[in-house]
Amino acid sequence: MPNFAPEQIVQIVDRMEGDRNLLHARMDDDMDRYHLEPFQGITDPSGRNLLSGFRKFTSNDPATTMNLALHLTSTAKRIVRVNQPRAVEQEREINNLKELFALGMLEAANTRRAKLLMRSLQDAVFGQSLFRGRICQRGLLVKDLLTGETYVDISDWDPRNVYYQMGRDGISWACEKSYKSRSDLMAEYEYSPEGFDLVYEDGDDEPDHAIYDFFDEQMNTVVLEGGEVLKPPTPHGMARCPVVFDLAETRPMFQRGQGRERDYEAHYGDSFYRSSRQMFDEHNQIFSILSVLVGRSIKQPIAVESRDGSLTLPEDPWLDGQEVSLSTDEEQAIKPLEQMRMATEAGPFMGVISAMMQRGTFPSTLFGQLEQALSGFAITQLRQGVEAPLTPHVKSAERVFTQLLDLLCDSYASGVFGEMEVSGYQQDPSRTFFWQRIDPQAVAQGGKIEVLILPRLPQDDQTRVSMVQTLREGPGGVPLIDDRYARELMEFQDPEQIEAAVWEQQAGRGSKLALAFNSMKAATEQGNQQLAAIWEEEANLAVLEKRLQMLQMMMMGGGQIGAPGGEGGVPASRTTPPSNVQPPQVRGIQARPNMQSGPNQPPGTPRPGAQDVDTRLAQVGLFGPRG
Numbered sequence: 001m002p003n004f005a006p007e008q009i010v011q012i013v014d015r016m017e018g019d020r021n022l023l024h025a026r027m028d029d030d031m032d033r034y035h036l037e038p039f040q041g042i043t044d045p046s047g048r049n050l051l052s053g054f055r056k057f058t059s060n061d062p063a064t065t066m067n068l069a070l071h072l073t074s075t076a077k078r079i080v081r082v083n084q085p086r087a088v089e090q091e092r093e094i095n096n097l098k099e100l101f102a103l104g105m106l107e108a109a110n111t112r113r114a115k116l117l118m119r120s121l122q123d124a125v126f127g128q129s130l131f132r133g134r135i136c137q138r139g140l141l142v143k144d145l146l147t148g149e150t151y152v153d154i155s156d157w158d159p160r161n162v163y164y165q166m167g168r169d170g171i172s173w174a175c176e177k178s179y180k181s182r183s184d185l186m187a188e189y190e191y192s193p194e195g196f197d198l199v200y201e202d203g204d205d206e207p208d209h210a211i212y213d214f215f216d217e218q219m220n221t222v223v224l225e226g227g228e229v230l231k232p233p234t235p236h237g238m239a240r241c242p243v244v245f246d247l248a249e250t251r252p253m254f255q256r257g258q259g260r261e262r263d264y265e266a267h268y269g270d271s272f273y274r275s276s277r278q279m280f281d282e283h284n285q286i287f288s289i290l291s292v293l294v295g296r297s298i299k300q301p302i303a304v305e306s307r308d309g310s311l312t313l314p315e316d317p318w319l320d321g322q323e324v325s326l327s328t329d330e331e332q333a334i335k336p337l338e339q340m341r342m343a344t345e346a347g348p349f350m351g352v353i354s355a356m357m358q359r360g361t362f363p364s365t366l367f368g369q370l371e372q373a374l375s376g377f378a379i380t381q382l383r384q385g386v387e388a389p390l391t392p393h394v395k396s397a398e399r400v401f402t403q404l405l406d407l408l409c410d411s412y413a414s415g416v417f418g419e420m421e422v423s424g425y426q427q428d429p430s431r432t433f434f435w436q437r438i439d440p441q442a443v444a445q446g447g448k449i450e451v452l453i454l455p456r457l458p459q460d461d462q463t464r465v466s467m468v469q470t471l472r473e474g475p476g477g478v479p480l481i482d483d484r485y486a487r488e489l490m491e492f493q494d495p496e497q498i499e500a501a502v503w504e505q506q507a508g509r510g511s512k513l514a515l516a517f518n519s520m521k522a523a524t525e526q527g528n529q530q531l532a533a534i535w536e537e538e539a540n541l542a543v544l545e546k547r548l549q550m551l552q553m554m555m556m557g558g559g560q561i562g563a564p565g566g567e568g569g570v571p572a573s574r575t576t577p578p579s580n581v582q583p584p585q586v587r588g589i590q591a592r593p594n595m596q597s598g599p600n601q602p603p604g605t606p607r608p609g610a611q612d613v614d615t616r617l618a619q620v621g622l623f624g625p626r627g
Contacts, residue, residue, distance in 0.1 A: 022266035084447030098446030104422025134159035174243035275360030413444035
């Protein structure tokens with residue numbers, strides 16, 4: 001662990017800053033392009049500006065392409081997973097708790113950032129990557145001394161002004177050099193370089209004091225320019241240096257040769273403009289020339305003729321209402337000259353520049369400039385063209401999110417910060433809200449965190465759906481692929497969640513009772529009480545029908561449902577009563593005819609020994625016996 005004195009921190013950072021001139025120039029120029037700083041023209045090898053004294057044209061392509069890149073990355077879906085091979089049910093539950101903790105940390109960080117007028121973490125990460133080509137975030141778990149509660153604090157560090165040293169297992173120390181005003185120093189550190197007078201002075205809000213925020217693997221200290229300590233070395237409590245730094249690159253790091261005057265670092269971890277900077281300038285140059293020629297059409301050049309050559313025009317002849325007197329005797333005349341034209345090669349040259357710009361950023365069709373409908377192959381090629389410039393930045397953002405969550409989980413699992421309550425939204429389709437207290441041991445025992453970021457890019461949905469449907473049906477009704485692989489071919493963002501949602505949807509419509517219950521619930525939520533009452537009656541009927549079916553099955557089986565004897569060894573229910581209660585005809589015994597007892601009697605004759613109505617009523621106590 002480095003143990004630097006405050007003066008050493010200032011000296012080391014200032015020396016490293018002096019070695020980054022090319023890198024800082026590249027980053028500053030990129031910001032000027034996005035802010036559409038007026039184009040000044042391209043100088044030739046001799047240093048002469050060909051557009052000096054002429055009108056300049058500034059295209060808005062750097063801003064529009066960057067805005068589209070920010071939109072695609074800001075709206076990208078972020079998926080957080082905790083993976084553990086061959087996890088049993090208890091381990092999966094622990095992994096779910098760790099996943100909820102990670103989601104809660106991101107939600108709490110965004111909530112705090114919004115209060116501090118900072119953008120969401122995903123917007124900030126991609127903003128740094130696209131503009132700077134590098135990402136730097138400082139993540140801390142902070143315990144409030146007054147309440148004892150722990151909160152998460154993830155702050156943006158501008159990669160332009162961050163200096164670090166790599167160790168054996170990662171960053172050994174990192175320092176951000178920023179500039180603050182006198183009023184900021186008094187509010188944040190209760191320190192004023194000019195003394196603690198309460199009188200507001202001019203320049204108090206000017207950020208002209210350099211601040212060095214230094215973190216190593218154990219301590220944090222803040223130093224003012226000159227070596228003045230604003231915050232003494234204080235343990236930060238994190239598992240390692242709490243600064244995450246990454247570069248938007250897919251190449252390995254190369255080194256220049258001995259004595260070669262090249263700076264590879266300035267172009268390693270480049271911004272979104274890496275392939276189009278020169279093309280932006282060439283585009284502005286040729287359009288500046290074209291705008292000059294177009295502007296001359298307002299005042300077409302003219303030739304003023306006279307016999308002695310002394311004729312001059314007192315006023316501008318192209319202004320409305322101007323009158324000029326000419327003498328034919330003096331052979332005076334005003335003749336318009338032919339307009340200057342662009343070279344015939346200008347059109348193809350502009351097309352080449354435009355094509356190079358689109359290959360470096362985004363095709364114009366992505367902005368809706370469609371001359372005709374695109375085929376499935378064209379959409380596939382368009383998708384690949386969009387992915388190419390975004391891939392380094394998406395991969396870099398995934399690494400940063402993963403490292404930040406690993407840092408927070410490892411630090412929380414140490415038990416130093418106690419037990420925390422986290423809340424947020426789950427990653428299911430309905431975005432279920434959760435609020436849960438999670439034990440540090442559960443986070444410590446969880447699996448490995450994985451973060452995926454999936455931008456919403458154009459794709460040929462119709463052709464893809466037809467292909468997947470054909471593969472699922474297969475020849476002879478035998479599917480060639482399973483449902484999970486079909487969803488992966490459709491490039492759905494989260495096949496597991498979609499599969500769970502499909503099963504839930506089928507469960508809601510698979511029975512009359514489930515359909516009636518869901519319909520009643522929906523009608524109640526919409527306030528339609530009459531329709532809810534109808535569906536409630538349908539639900540009751542479905543329950544009654546199900547009970548009647550079960551009772552009928554039990555009666556038909558004599559109470560023995562599932563007796564052996566079914567086909568394939570599957571138990572079958574008994575459909576006939578036992579033999580001891582079956583009638584003789586069923587058992588194959590011929591029954592005797594019923595013999596009449598007693599003589600034949602005419603209709604209406606009482607049965608011998610029968611009691612009348614009064615006698616029966618008297619026996620049950622309703623009438624007394626007749627006397």
